[in-house]
Amino acid sequence: MATLLPILRQTAWWIRACDFPRLQIVAGLTLSLLAALVLPTASSLGHTIFVVALAVALMYQASRIWPYTPLHSLQTADASRPADDNDHHLSIIVANVLMHNRDASRLLGHINNLRPDIVLAVETDDWWLSQLERIEEQYPYTCHAPLPNTYGMLVFSRLPLLEPQIRYILDSDVPSFHGCAVLPNGVSVNMHFLHPKPPAPQEAKTSAKRDAELLVVGKAIRGHEGPTIVAGDLNDVAWSHTSELFRRISRLLDPRIGRGLLPTFHADHKLLRWPLDHVFHSSHFRLQRLERLAHIGSDHFPIYLRLSYEPGGRHEQEKELEATDHSDHEEVEEKIEEGVSEAAQPDED
Secondary structure, eight states: OTTTGGGGOOOBHHHHGGGTTHHHHHHHHHHHHHHHHHSOOOOOHHHHHHHHHHHHHHHHHHHHHGGGSTTSOOSSOBOOSOTTOGGGEEEEEEEEOOTTOOOOHHHHHHHHHHOOSEEEEESOOHHHHHHHGGGTTTOOEEEEEOOTTSOOEEEEESSOEEEEEEEOSSOTTOOEEEEEEEOTTSOEEEEEEEOOOOSBTTTBSBSHHHHHHHHHHHHHHTTOOSOEEEEEEOSSOTTSHHHHHHHHHHTOBOTTTTTOOOOOBOTTOTTSOBOOEEEEEOTTEEEEEEEEOOOOSSSBOOEEEEEEEOGGGHHHHHTTSOOOOHHHHHHHHHHHHHHHHHHHSOOOO
């Protein structure tokens, strides 16, 4: 059932929740299949159908996560520029800090050690702003929306920010960042940082608004020819149908493909983890470094990514992108309309 339900592509939270633990479902299916084959049981047509169903479900689930293993070819090529060529590199830390976590020292330690160009911190309230403000001397370009509702967002940048703005795409209490960062070589990088609500009974009963927010951004940047980055805690896994649709529409690459899952949530439960925090990028970039960082007291691990601006290899990387068809564009419009419609409805208290 956990395999079949997500295929329905319904937005109910309890259906979309089955998108997340595919690795765990693979483990469960494997154990079940081994038990069905090894344990003594009466041979029957029903048993044979059960074994075949387990095998088919296992192969399907494995095929969904297979691109996010080292067995798959890389979607983002390795950088060819030297690591110390700072004029052509852009680095970013993405950290969901867990708003009620009151230990900022570990995140500040990562920032001081890695010295990224941009720090994106989400689930940040005024206390977190007061703690992270100490880096403003090194990160003078900022754009903040601290909130007490676990959807606050703070952006700190060493690089100049052009027209930085906080927008509320669908929810009036869920901010997102939009603007451009200027690399030392003068190239302007289009940037969008998101943290939509997850499909969960205490947050959103469906995934409609989450899906729509991501696809609104994907649709907007599709025609943008310049280098682009979309990052944040997207509250969705990279292998979900919506994430794959977003990548096709936006023409962005996922550096995880061919490298590993790098699960970022839940930091405290080793057997229940999946990748919720992402950095997608346009084909102008290649990958210098991708790393899941050590625990910061949050339920999420931060991720660090360093990209190399190498537009000369753009067309080679675009061969890894899946083509869109008319049905993709129709589905995008339908999902956006559904999310907008749900956002227009009054909240149930």
